[in-house]
Amino acid sequence: MQPTARKPPTRVIIADDDPNVARLLAYHLKSWRVDHSVALNKKELLELFERDELADLLLLDVRFGDSDGLELIRDIRQRRPNLPIVVITAYGTIDLAISAIKSGARDFLVKPIDSNRLKSLIDEAIETRDASAARQVRTGAEPPSATRSSRTEATSEAEHGIIGDSSATQDLVRLIRRVAPTEANILILGESGTGKEVVARAVHQLSRRRSGPFLPLNMAALPSELVESTLFGHEKGSFTGADSANPGAVESAEGGTLFLDEIGEMKLDLQAKLLRFLQERTFQRVGSSKPRKADVRIVAATNRNLFDQVLEGKFREDLYYRLNVVPIRLARLRERPEDVPPLIAHFLRRICSRNGIPSKLFDPDSMRAMISYPWPGNVRELENTIERLEILTEGPVITLADLPEEIRYGVGSRAHTGSLPTGPAQQIAAESDSGISASKTELAGTIDEMEKVAIENALEFTKGNVRAAARRLGIGAATIYRKMKKYGISPDGGPASADPEEADPD
Known part of the structure; x- marks a missing residue:
């Protein structure tokens, strides 16, 4: 009987031009006994590849130095087609991270880095590598070139359409x-x-x-x-x-x-x-x-x-x-809002491939609205919405104005989401919900309440710019001032302390 083969050590490449972020990631990896290499610029990263450095996972800053992050991902996919890539992004570049996924990245992490989520992604990389190695032993197949892991083969296909990080x-x-x-x-x-x-x-x-x-x-x-x-x-x-x-x-x-x-x-x-x-x-x-x-x-x-x-x-x-x-x-989609961005990326890829059309991007405001919406029809409703937006939206970017009214105004979203699980998408959604009191989350759904929520959301999105909020809602400035006075709303979304007509920031 042959001795059991020892599993190779897990190895991760960190590619981030911010030394502080690189040190933090290296600290976590070291504490988990994960071997790692660090590249602070594109030249160092390519040198690692030239030395045929094997890796189970690449952690890549989506804005890596002067490099075009999306172009770099495509370059890496050519060099290492089976290397899983996780992009690191800030809240302001969430749409870029989603675009990176469409370019071939496996997933994304949002700064500040959640160590539990990072550990989960590394565990998945190990599982992927070991599953791939087991298949090679059974079939006698050659290992994938220049890497020990295959996200597409061992994870995406193995889960067969189950998408999400929640x-x-x-x-x-x-x-x-x-x-x-x-x-x-x-x-x-x-x-x-x-x-x-x-x-x-x-x-x-x-x-x-x-x-x-x-x-x-x-x-x-x-x-x-x-x-x-x-x-x-x-x-x-x-x-x-x-x-x-x-x-x-x-x-x-x-x-x-x-x-x-x-x-x-x-x-x-x-x-x-x-x-x-x-x-x-x-x-x-x-x-x-x-x-x-x-x-x-x-x-x-x-x-x-x-x-x-x-x-x-x-x-x-x-x-x-x-x-x-x-x-x-099965959890309802509104109970796992952090699954919305990866589901959107998945549906965009599939719909664009099926229809032979170029993919579009969601801007940050529209992505927040998609995450906040309660999706009563769950994943099926989300997929149908994505297909409609992909086909009917003019231009390469899907904005808040392109979304259906019920999603754009966020009507009912806070009444249904309840306590959101912790995760990148939840944190993104929480940004747009900051300052909203508990009483505003218990809406009864009347027309007045719907109007009030729509105006509050628009003011949040425009950071209190009343005229911009009116344009976003498709109403006149006089109308929004009248409604704000009626509902006691100030430009910052709180109770009005003065006549709204005197609060125009323009």
């Missing part, structure tokens, strides 16, 4: 990795648009059934009279229009995964047949008494409270417990 998303990825290799039944719980099918696909791709089919079936989209035959198949002549025998989804998913979406819509009589299949792995086609077997893993999903349906007699209790062996609860 603790909720990272916990989700860890849970999927833990349960996917098992044969346990899984019940995915979440609001519409949270990505239940994406999670189901990730479970399949990380399971031992990945070489088999993944078959999604939406119970709510099927006519009630066809649900059973669609699920279990039918024999010729078993009902009007059954001109030939057809296998159902269970047979078609043999050796793979069958995803039953909106399982709460299934009728009680069919629930009994599904329960039998889960217990015995046998079923019967419609019009046949012959039992058949199938080797299929069932992953179910619902946006309903199935336990309430059990109490109401609408869902079988035994089936509920059979399906709910491993529950996976």
Whole structure:
């Protein structure tokens, strides 16, 4: 038996022209026993590459000396196509960081550096490297040129569409990795648009059934009279229009995964047949008494409270417990706002590639509004919004004026977001929310309150410039002064202490 190979030490390259930032990063890496090299300018960085210095991660200041950060990223991708790059940015250059991701960077860190987030990114780089090395041992493949890690191959593909840096998303990825290799039944719980099918696909791709089919079936989209035959198949002549025998989804998913979406819509009589299949792995086609077997893993999903349906007699209790062996609860997008920027970057890349159009950038104000908006339709609404903005916005930059009114004015955002998780996006959103009292976060949604919030947001965005706020809202100066007086708003967003008409900063 061969001895177990020792894992190579983790190595990180720091590329930052600010010696203080470089020293701070080096201090953290040293405390975690991570080997590192430092480049204070582009020349030193390229010299590291010339010496064929191997690395698992590059920490790159998005404004690195006199270099064009985006051009430098593209240059690095040519030299080291598999080297994960994390750009370091300040709040004022958040849009540049997002552009860097579109140019090939893996992620970004916002100054001041959050050491916990930095550690998480390094741990991910180690996991990526080790997964890549394990695959090379199994397949005999050559290692990627000039680096030991492959973000695209080992992380992005392995997570299969699960995008985000929030603790909720990272916990989700860890849970999927833990349960996917098992044969346990899984019940995915979440609001519409949270990505239940994406999670189901990730479970399949990380399971031992990945070489088999993944078959999604939406119970709510099927006519009630066809649900059973669609699920279990039918024999010729078993009902009007059954001109030939057809296998159902269970047979078609043999050796793979069958995803039953909106399982709460299934009728009680069919629930009994599904329960039998889960217990015995046998079923019967419609019009046949012959039992058949199938080797299929069932992953179910619902946006309903199935336990309430059990109490109401609408869902079988035994089936509920059979399906709910491993529950996976998906957080709403408004509960993880720091996932919005990476999701936007992901959708922009995909939409632009699909439509063959150049990508656009969000300016800081529009990005803050996107982060603050509660997204009642969750990730699906975000994706649809990004596609509409990408196609319809004139010019290369998406501004606040380009956003739909409900996002632009931020109506309802503070009423729904509640306590935001800590993270770069949350900190960015918090900048635009500074000075807002708790009472303003509890809006009832009336027209007056909506107007008040819209004006307050506009004044925040324009730093108290009343005329600029009026232009942003598309109303006249006299109108905004009248509204400010009505609602008792001063240019700084607080209660008015004088006649608003005397407070014009212009």
